[in-house]
Amino acid sequence: MFEIFDDRIEFTSPGIPLMDPKRFVDTPPQSRNEALASVMRRTGICEERGSGWDKIVFQTEYHQLPAPLVEVTENHTRVVLFAHQPLTKMDKDDRVRAIYLHACLRYVTRQHTTNTSVRERFGIAPKNSAQASRLIREAVAVGVIAPFDADAAPKLRRYVPEWASGGVTNSGM
Template sequence: MLVTALSAFVRRRGLHLHQSTQNRFIEEVVRQEVKMFPEQALRELIANALVHQDFLATGTSVMIDMYSDRIEISNPGIPPIKVERFIDENRSRNEQLAKLMRIFGICEEKGSGIDKVVSAAEMFQLPAPDFRVGDTRTTAVLFAHQDFADMSKSDRIRACYQHCCLLYVSNQRMSNQALRERFRLSESQAANVSYIIGFTKEAGLIKADESESTSTRYARYLPFWA
């Protein structure tokens, strides 16, 4: 249903929906198709773009750009909160539209849509979604699967920060082990994860939980704003 609705939306906007949003593989002579992007994440991001668009902006609208390795969903307008706080805070630009979409079950009741996007990306072992603010538009980028070895330093830092935020709003704390599990890495790669945590701390995005053990092995981490 979502693919059909998305296709209709794209056609109305005069865009082209590429068929690269599916991965195909053959097992025991039977071809199977595995969705490249989680449906829940797409639904939440599209609903979010519709709810938070600036209707006073002229000559522009919500846009969905699809590529072989990512989907970009953007809306006119600058968000009322910083992108670093998308996971733990929410402020709707169009409250009446948001209320209507909640009644229809299209978007979240408590503003937890971005939490679900990040969680779905982790479950599908995708790079962390990227939220970008330009001069007139806000863009959410959902990436296709990428092996850990191929992720850039910024990709890993963004994933570390988002995972830390996701755990914090669930009343949990991030540890080396928790981040290893997010990246699907073995215990022998704990040192690599420690480097990522260190880089994310240097970027000012996370901090050590002083109420927990100060030992590097058992250290726990919080978002910078906690």
């Protein structure tokens, strides 16, 4: 089911995801019904690569929209896509979710999250880099991203999703 509102679109599907929603960007695709999925791929209804979520995250970043919200209950999954909203109108949860998904998307494309990338994601002017630093600190404090190189000077620091921080070395991703 999908519902269209003035400020958002909500997609609700029966069942719960086969993977943790926090890992939609980097987890390989899985299918509940491979026979049905195969027919849908052959008829062009869906693609096989499992890149749909990556495309959604990329487009929300490209258009500087609030990050999608995934809600999982006992019996269903809901994804909410929000209409444009200036950064000043986003609440803390929206900002943290956006930084987290930004870090995930950058990680799977072999890039790090930086002050510069966060400024680009939100359309923040270079002279307001302190605002991007505050957003990064907010996400680090909540524990959704972590420094890739904690010993680097603050201006040179790079970040990865928290789940990628355990096995990361300074020599590569």
